[in-house]
Amino acid sequence: MSIAAQLSSSTRTADMFKIGIGPSSSHTVGPMRAAALFAERLDGLPVARVTTRLCGSLGATGRGHMTDRAVILGLQGYLPQTVESEVVADALRVTADRGSIDVAGREVRFDVDLDVVFEPRTLLPFHVNGMVFTALDDAGSEVARGTFYSTGGGFVSEERDGEVVAVDAQPRDSGPEPYPYRNAAELLEICAQEGLSISEVARANDGGGDALDDYLDLVHRTMDECIDAGCEATGVLPGGLNVPRRAAALRERLMTRDHESGSSWRSHNDPMAGIDWVNLYALAVNEQNAAGQRVVTAPTNGAAGIIPAVLRYYERFIPGASRDGARTYLVTAAAIGAVIKANASIAGAEVGCQGEVGSASSMAAAGLAEALGGTPLQVENAAEIAMEHSLGLTCDPVAGLVQIPCIERNAIGAVKAINAARMALWGDGRHYVPLDTAIETMRQTGHDMLTKYKETSEGGLAVNVIEC
Ligand code: SF4
DSSP: OOTGGGSOTTOOHHHHSEEEESSOIIIIIHHHHHHHHHHHTTTTSOOOEEEEEEEEHHHHHTTTTTHHHHHHHHHTTOOTTTOOHHHHHHHHHHHHHHTEEEETTEEEEOOTTTSEEEETTOOOSSOSEEEEEEEEOTTSOEEEEEEEEEEETTEEEEEETTEEEEOSSOOOSSOSOSSOOSSHHHHHHHHHHHTOOHHHHHHHHTTOHHHHHHHHHHHHHHHHHHHHHHHHOOSBOTTSSOOBOOHHHHHHHHHHHHTSOOOSTTSTTSTTHHHHHHHHHHHHHHHHHHTTOEEEESSOSTTTTHHHHHHHHHHHHSTTOOHHHHHHHHHHHHHHHHHHHHHSOOOHHHHOGGGTHHHHHHHHHHHHHHHTTOOHHHHHHHHHHHHHTTTTOOBOOGGGOSOTTHHHHHHHHHHHHHHHHHHHHHSOSOOSSOHHHHHHHHHHHHHHSOGGGBSSSSSTHHHHSOOO
């Protein structure tokens, strides 16, 4: 059974929106969680050294995605949702200086260059993002071993006795779901039978109530803080490509523009002027992500800018936008993301960027259509339009960094989501291609896509752009 097939469409909102750090959900957030899970088991064991093999896509682009740093932090018990950015920034240097790390309450020797090994050509049996952790005693004998997979969006699975088991999905604590569904067609059927909206079904399945609202508000707040921090930060992004941050300067220019009169395409009177702000919000988030700062994985880090950008668009440009509308937006987006994850993938290493930016765009389109009062059919149509027109999008990050094409691609994905929602809302919900068909097409396209276009940085822009 594939890992994706084990996940139900009812994956919780908290699973789809994880608070983490950049630059990658599959290459940073997932490995950090996996390393922390492994380290937990070492309590009381005579561990003197821990080694990590990063296989497949983790081996290919792990350096650019800072997977080694994530593993070092995870082994020391840090988690992506709580680790301080200063700790993250200093982790490699501090470890190299000390020559050791603290694992499960004891100091173990650690050589940054030797104890994290990148193996791009090694493919573990269940997923392209594989990790093997081995704990050794003083004599070099193995005392524990764990094989984990980072399956996209920060999700982690473990291989146990030849089976693979999801180990960190949020368990439901409120009994069985009232409205289980496996795909968008079944979701629409429930909506029609019960007279419910997609967000109402999603809320009911997710336990509803204050706990859900509190989490949605936390996600919302974290997204806002990320946009605002990204709009302030200046300088060059880390990693060696010397990509300058653009958001702060763009924000200055847009604020100046919005206080001036004029009628050219650059003036705030231009009907498309709002798009400039949407672009800004997405750039700001993805620059923060590329800098390894706090972001919401939505549904991945590489695509983390789309859902916040469309949410800020909703709040800033839609008259009557409300906090409830923002919650509706987020819970609907999560529901659509869960359907995509269950039936295809949200991992660039599995299906290319159509699974990351395509999924985020589809989720945002659905969320916006729902927040604007769309019917379930219109909401499903919005998600479908955004997904259909992301099909075939490859993942080819230059230098293995989540910068080019990722940062701009989020801006494009956000604008696409808004356009998809608007197109759907001007219709009556009837459309030719069901969302499930677009998702299945994405899955097949990803399956057929050459490995070099799936987060390996061995094709596309990654080999055609000259690094300077
Ligand atoms: S190209 Fe797309 S899938 Fe690949 S790292 Fe960038 S955002 Fe993620």
